[in-house]
Amino acid sequence: MRYTQVMPRLRSCDARRCNPALSLTMLRSFLLLTSFTALLQATDSTTPGEISTPFPTINHLAVEWQIDGDDNLNATCAVRYRQAGVVTWQDSMDLRRVPASASQETKPIITWTNRLSGSVFDLKPGTAYEIELSLRDPDGGEATRIIQASTRPEPVAAKDAVIKSGTKADLNSVKPGQVLLLEDGDYGAVRFTRDGEPGSPIVYRSTSGKAVFSEVGMTDRKWVYLEGVTVNGPVRMNNTDHCVVRRCRINAQWGIKAYKPGMMNGCIEDNIITGIQPWEPEIMGASGDNDGEGIQFTGSGNVIRHNRVTGFRDCISHMEDDGAVPQMCNDILNNDISTGLDDGIEADFALHNCRILRNRLTNCFVGISSQPGLGGPNYFMRNVMFNLTYSAFKLHRFSQGDVILRNTVVKAGDGLGIYTSEPFDHALIQHNLFIGGKAPTTKFNGFSLGRGRAVDVQRFGKHCVFDYNAYATHGLPFEGKIGSWTFQKLPGKDFEAHGMEVALDVLANPVFPDDPMRLYEPPDLRLKGGSPDVGAYADDEALPIYGPRP
Known part of the structure; x- marks a missing residue:
């Protein structure tokens, strides 16, 4: 002012x-x-406050810098980082400006503070880093700080772990630092009663996958790892800390569950989790008869990576409203998701620095949900989605702080359709590839695929940015709508000043889901050479590993 x-x-x-x-x-x-x-005038200037690095994960660090002032929201913070002992700095994404605010119509109402916030991405596990933060405000306020933070190490058994074989009778006699190799057999329903220690976890491991359980209870446990078993029922992880579920096969209506007080600093990786829900239009959506969750959790600092999750209402899901404790700094990475009857990934009620990166979602009602984001920033980057029967991104319930960068979406109907009467705000939507097109008139439990626009997003706040995205409409004339602006060509002025129209053949393998009721195999959605710099893949980039690693 x-x-x-x-x-x-x-x-x-x-x-x-x-x-x-x-x-x-x-x-x-x-x-x-x-x-x-x-x-x-001083309310427009920035006064820097406390800096914190909450909930380090295995590959990412979050930074929160509290501030006073900057009512006009023009303060910025550049970020560089380097491994401790290394001379050369590397650039990272700027911190995002997060104004103090509160949720609307949630139970309870959740508030957040005035700050700059963001993540440093794709770091080495168990490594110390220096992070340089350079705050600038043209209205006054300038500061440079260098902080130290370390990522968590890979959660593996101790190098000097004692390895012994055992049966069900030995489950609750294992000590910290020991690995119990489970003999093949039917273990029934079990509940573990002993804790490991930092650096000395208790590991229950099957090398054949033939140690079979009907249910596993890890509730109230710390530093307990479950590896390689088969579970024909739920794995319960309420009130766990630094626990791991790895390389298991879980067949159940409810897969892995971590209800209040939640799961903290957990790691769920390289599992195959299979539910019971079929791909049927009449049971899709939040009101559908589709109960069952693949991985459902609340808590912070968790890593959910390289799982294959199929046949659930929500394949990977946060808790909502009064079922949630603070959900921040959770990583959902490189999962292979299909047949999500409501949401492929439900990142609802994420406070800040939740990172949903490099996932592949095929045959889902909604790709990724953020209803609502609670201030953010929460990052949705380099995900690929094919054959969604409603929407790629569900930013409902007055979501704030969603960062949607470099995703690839190919679906019948609207390429990017966000249909809400509860406008989202402070969203950054850039460098994505959205391909929509001609759709059948089939209804999916009362919902449609959209009219086939490149984009249809009408209700959002004044702090949102749409730019540098590429759009296509397959089999229909090119048209989109952002706010009150309906367009038949790009670039635009207020929105998509650098946006562009492309065609389906921007893909090296131009495939389109003409029949959304068909269960498609995940296609290769990389771009052909010389294409614009948009979407989930760079030129000549190898496909990431989606789902369990070899």
Whole structure:
């Protein structure tokens, strides 16, 4: 905000021509107005506060820098980082500006503070880093800080672990630092009762996959790892800390569950989790008869990576409303997801620095949900989605702080359709590839695929950015709508000043889901050579590993 002072000119005076009391009054008024104006101007300047690095994960670090002021939201913070002991700095993404605010119509109402916040991505596990933060505000306020933080190490058994064989009778006699190799057999329903220790976890491992359980209870456990078993029922992880489920086969209506008080610093990786729900239009959506969750959890600092999850209402899901504890700094990475009857990934009620990266989603009602994001930033980057019967991104319930970068979406109907009467805000949507097109008239439990626009997003706040995206409409004339602007060509002015129209053949393998009721195999959605710099893959980039690693 800018204020212009308009003051009467003060003439010089002496006792013969001026009233001294009047002159003193005018001087006091001038000083008071000057002080008040300076105070108003100061709200646009930035005063830096405390810096924190909450919940380090295996490959990512979050940074939160509390501030006062900057009412006009133009403060920025550049980020560089380097491994401890290394001379050369590397650039990272700038921190995002997060104004203090509160959720709307949630139970309970959740508030967040005025700050700059963001993540440093794809770091080495168990490594110390220096992070340089450079805050700048053209209205006043400048600071540079260097902080130290370390990623978590890979959660593996201790190098000097004692390895022994055992059966069900030995499950609760294992000590910290020991690996129990499970003999083949039917273990029924079990609940573990012993904790490991930092650096000395308790590991239950099957090397054949033939140690079979009907249910596994890890509730209240710390530093317990479950590896390579088969579970024909749920794995319960309520109130766990630094626990791991790795390379298991889980067949159940409810796969892995971590309800309040939740799972903290957990790792769920390289599992195959299979549910019971079929791909049928009448059971899709939030109101569908499709109960069952693949991985459902609340808590912070968790890593959910390289799982194959198929046949659930929500394949990977946060908890919502009063079922959630604070959900921040969770990583959902490189999962292979299909047949999600409501959401492929439900990242609802994420506070900040949840990172949903490099997932592949095929045959889902909604690709990724953020309803709502609670201030953010929460990152949705380099995900690929094919054959979605409703929407790629569901930013409902007044979501704030969604960062949607370099995703590839190919679906019948609207390429990017966000249909809500509860506008989202502070979203950054850039460098994505959205391909929509001609769709059948089939309804999916009352919902449609959209009319085939490149984009249809009408309700959002004034702080949102849409730019540098590429769009296509297969089998229909090119058209899109952003806010009140309906367009038939790009680039635009207020939105998509650098946006572009492409065609389906921008893909090296131009495939389109003409029949959304068909269960498609995940296609290769890399671009052909010389294509624009958009979407999930760079030129000549190898496909990431989706799902369990070899």
